[in-house]
Amino acid sequence: MDFTELTAGRIAAGVRDGRFSAAAVVEAHLDRIAEVNPRVNAVTVVFDEKARTAAAALDDRIAAGEEPGPLAGVPITVKENIDLTWSATTSGLPFAAGHVPAADATFVGRLLAAGAIPVGRGNMPDIGLRWDTDNDLFGRTRNPWDPDRVPGGSSGGDAVAVATGMAAAGLGNDYGGSLRLPAHAAGIVALRPSAGRVTAPGHAVEPVPLSLQHMAVNGPLARSVADLDLIFGVMHGADDHDPLSVTVEHPSGYDGPRRVAVTVDPAGWGEVDAEVAAAVRAAAGALAAAGWEVDEVEPPAVDRCATIWRQLSSTENAPMLLTPGVFPGPLSAGTVRYFKDNIVDVELLDTSAAYQGAWAERFVHAAAWRRFHSRYPIVLGPVTTQPMPEIGYDLSGPAATTALWRAHRLLVTANFLGLPAVAVPTGLSGRRPLGVQVIARQHGDHIALAAARDIEAAFPAVTPIRPA
Template sequence: MKITMNQTSSPEKRPVWTWSAREIAAQVRSGQMTATAVIDAHLERINFVNPSVHALTVVFTEQSRALAQEIDRRISQGDSVGALAGVPFSVKENLDLTWSATTDGWSHLSNAVPSTNATVVQRMLDAGAIPIGRGNMPPKGLRWDTDNELFGRTYNPWARDRVAGGSSGGDAVAIATGMVSFGLGNDYGGSLRLPAYAGGVCALRPSAGRVPIGMPPGEPVAMTGQLFAVNGPIARTIDDLDTAFALMNGADGIDPLALTIPHPDHYEGLRAAAVVRNPLGWGVDREVAHAIDQAADALVNAGWEIEDIEPPFLEEAANLWRELSVTELAGLFAPGVLPAPMDTDATAYCVDNASETKLLDSVEAYSNGWGRRYLVAAAWEKFQSRHPVILGPVSARRMPRIGYDLSGPEATTQLWRDHRLLVSVNLLGLPSVALPTGLDADGIPSGVQLIGPRNGEHVALAAARDVFAALGSPAPVDPRQ
């Protein structure tokens, strides 16, 4: 029996590790709680929980306490502190933080300590948030599961036999178990939203270009990496996602694709949502269908108009994401491309996936693939002028059991089919919020995603906030029960 905490009561009546980022910052900034006490409470929680789930690969005990003490000192002297003062957060293993190696979940990079922080990390530090640990991930993010030969497996705290999702699985589990208030991850093919779905927490995949991706200058970045991959937050509440995104978005003078666009704190536009209950008619689990029904009802009760309608060229979008991404990733495994061998399981998954995918292995085919993407994006742009929000599944299935993705080539195709709406968002560079809708009959989280129009994070967040207000969230879970 899993134990959850009631998050509706005032923070003073709950353990500190159940507080939201906004609650912690308010308590610290007002002097009602010291940043040091917040960090100590979370370090104690980490010591208590992390050994059973292996979500955090490195814990910054001394560094996080030193930052907390500095924040307390500044507050005591009346100095200004950031909007997230004292809030503990995790940093995924592929985001630069000078405190430790940016391993990418790959043994070859175990000593790759960066000289500077990624922009998204630095912006959180500037806001007073405190890195407390690194979140585990699969090697180079190449699986929808979180396991690697360097750090081992991250376990799903709700059901130990099911995957925690990937690739930002360590951060999602750390949030789901109360080890941190929020985490920084990224999303190339659902890598923020899928672990959030698995963990019963929330995630925001921003639009392409809204948050600097943090690639080192001078290194070539493939087209899919430029247009599909984004950095973003994972948290336990929609408000915390909004707060984090408001701080992390905008150009940084480094990423040539990052741009600065105002992020409104509310939405007053057309409140219309398309509901996609069974994408492409390929089937969804009963629990998934129920979650979509719940979320649709919540939108209606909050004043949204809904229509059961599918966005155009959905199958084309899902196919294009797979063809373009696998074509580029397949090149990684050509002789001499990688400086060292990839993990055995990640290699096996990628080989199986490539065997099931039509590779765009000519200049003409590859070029036409990007041309087709433009046509699909134009059709979705028109569709979302009438339906600004699209409600649908994160995955068509519940999270699979450990090892499923390595069970043969056919499994890679089934997972892609399950994630057809998930990956279409990446192809088109759209914003999407994943959020929980409760626990199913087996005590496993279920949830949905709400897709906004291009650069319409505030639209997706507004719809998500209405669903979250109605359905709440599974609070931090004790995975040892």
């Protein structure tokens, strides 16, 4: 049996009932990392001995008759900006290479207590501010399907690790599509939870920009929607460190209205790749066949939601990144170049009235989406309207950064509104993964997962993949 091809759910079930050991599972994944990672550079730190020790301890507990937890023996990766005491939380920054946290992030601790075993750290762009995965500390992560194209970002390392069988699941975060975009590029699934459902990536208490407070979330990547559901069921819920975290019941299924609003060209901006459009319509057909009522209808104000997301994120990050002495250390030349190009076409909210007005307008659009979701519990559309770009495209000038943002308009709309969304693949075109995303109402994470599960059932799995 090749343990690296098993889903998290199958691994946990096998370890729990004694069909195989956690030690064997971990060893197989460490072997896979040794084989594959030199080609893709997705895993930055490999926890060889710590993972083996944790697996042996878990096997001993099972032999003693103890309850091992719902994620028994599941190998995971943890993104470089999420606190795990096994190694430094670097965010891809060379000057943070020694920043080992004093405690695990709450949701990481929950997964460890449930039996999950970290096998490595996932790569990312420094501080997560590119739709690519490259930094000066660990270098570039390669797309396993096409090494000439980016793997997406910023959770690109974890997505590639899961897609290539180096881990059964990964932990990342999503401020502007950073879970869903790399999952889409890798041909796997990812859940962007509702804002507040998963706690902060660490216990440090410091000033946090409003856009990060309301638009950034932590969540899982995996190779099946059932695994997303399983992992989210363990990691969600409030703690005493994150004042924005909430505990909301996570139902095991969904038995409410089954209506879907399909948008092939969000906001009507055009520039939709033909295969992207076909993937959205194929997913709509899968939902219809599964009993969902499907209408091709536009959700509200995607143009304004995407525009204000870009204005707020750019306005809040500009002083930190571009003012000398504000950020505590140097950023990579690529991140600085990308951000400088990105803000050329952005009307920054550089007055108090403009900034306050943008947040006030967010309330109007959130209310419109709440009404829309009362009619259509699911919005189905593209993750990105264009194929993943070739390496270097995002550094080719302001026009490229604007084109990327336009392609990701529905992606960032979910961030702007704090809504849950699942990226799910719909097959391949040659060696290009195709896929879609489904967006549900706030705290309707279970609804998004239910729709994603019905889409997934209609298409063959495309991972794990051995990189070219």
